[in-house]
Amino acid sequence: xxxxxxxxxxxxxxxxxxxxxxxxxxxxAHLLMCHHCRRYVRQLRLLVGALAGWHGKANPxxxxxxxxxxxxxx
Amino acid sequence: xxxxxxxxxxxxxxxxREKDPTFAGLVERHHAKLLAVARSYLKDxxxxxxxxxxxxxxYKAIDNFEGRSSIQxxxxxxxxxxxxxxxxxxxxxxxxxxxxVDSDAMAGRFKENGSWxxxxxxxxxxxxxxxxxxxxxxxxxxxxxTSLPVNQRCVMExxxxxxxxxxxxxxxxxxxxxxxxxxxxRARTQLFAMVENYQETGQC
Numbered sequence: 611x612x613x614x615x616x617x618x619x620x621x622x623x624x625x626x627x628x629x630x631x632x633x634x635x636x637x638x639a640h641l642l643m644c645h646h647c648r649r650y651v652r653q654l655r656l657l658v659g660a661l662a663g664w665h666g667k668a669n670p671x672x673x674x675x676x677x678x679x680x681x682x683x684x
Numbered sequence: 685x686x687x688x689x690x691x692x693x694x695x696x697x698x699x700x701r702e703k704d705p706t707f708a709g710l711v712e713r714h715h716a717k718l719l720a721v722a723r724s725y726l727k728d729x730x731x732x733x734x735x736x737x738x739x740x741x742x743y744k745a746i747d748n749f750e751g752r753s754s755i756q757x758x759x760x761x762x763x764x765x766x767x768x769x770x771x772x773x774x775x776x777x778x779x780x781x782x783x784x785v786d787s788d789a790m791a792g793r794f795k796e797n798g799s800w801x802x803x804x805x806x807x808x809x810x811x812x813x814x815x816x817x818x819x820x821x822x823x824x825x826x827x828x829x830t831s832l833p834v835n836q837r838c839v840m841e842x843x844x845x846x847x848x849x850x851x852x853x854x855x856x857x858x859x860x861x862x863x864x865x866x867x868x869x870r871a872r873t874q875l876f877a878m879v880e881n882y883q884e885t886g887q888c
Contacts, residue, residue, distance in 0.1 A: 613798025618790050622869050626850075646803035653804060654876060659812035661844040668715035676711045677704065679736055680743035 612640045617647045621654055692751040699746060707743060714756060717846050718763045724838040725767040734770055738763040757852045760842065764856060788870050789877040804876075807883050821879065824888035828878045836871035843868055
């Protein structure tokens, strides 16, 4: 059976949905039994989800400034 | 290989029809991301200059953009080239590689049999939105990102914040897929450990 250290190592591939069918089954079997690893995967997913919305849009002044510079060519 | 997506094809069409408003839309959507990529390599002021220069180059070259990669990947490549050129000119050769001193923050938390010795603590946040409402934690995450080695920060920026595919990250950073994965894992565990510490102590 997979141990917890291996689950943590494989968590990134699990989140990216890159595990093969057999690996995914083994990981899921471990997660069913181990609440520590379930917590690790759940919280890692949450953290990665927060990072996805990290950068907002540029404000209109910034856009205008960049457009002026770009049109002038420097 | 033609990797043009419907989104990219629509963008190309819009650029042909109305270059300036479409380009302004790109600036609005991508400027903050590009600035963060540049900051992986350069200090704040230099990074802003590099991104401005990259926008000038992009504006000049956008008529030749064929859509073989996503516009985001194309822009990121321009920014990284500009940042690396500035580092080379300053005699600070950029290195995006694996380093033995960049450790895995989870490495010491297991027993010999691979089970948890120091299991993860429970966080109070139940969604990304809840986490993003915690101002002090956001500052701590920013601080941790800044303290990451350039290689880890860059990979995390491109993958987790900008959503690039692994293949594109490998191409843009000229790294192998296995190196990119190791760097991402190290960056994520570093950040994970900091959030845990924040949860327990209220500090970074």
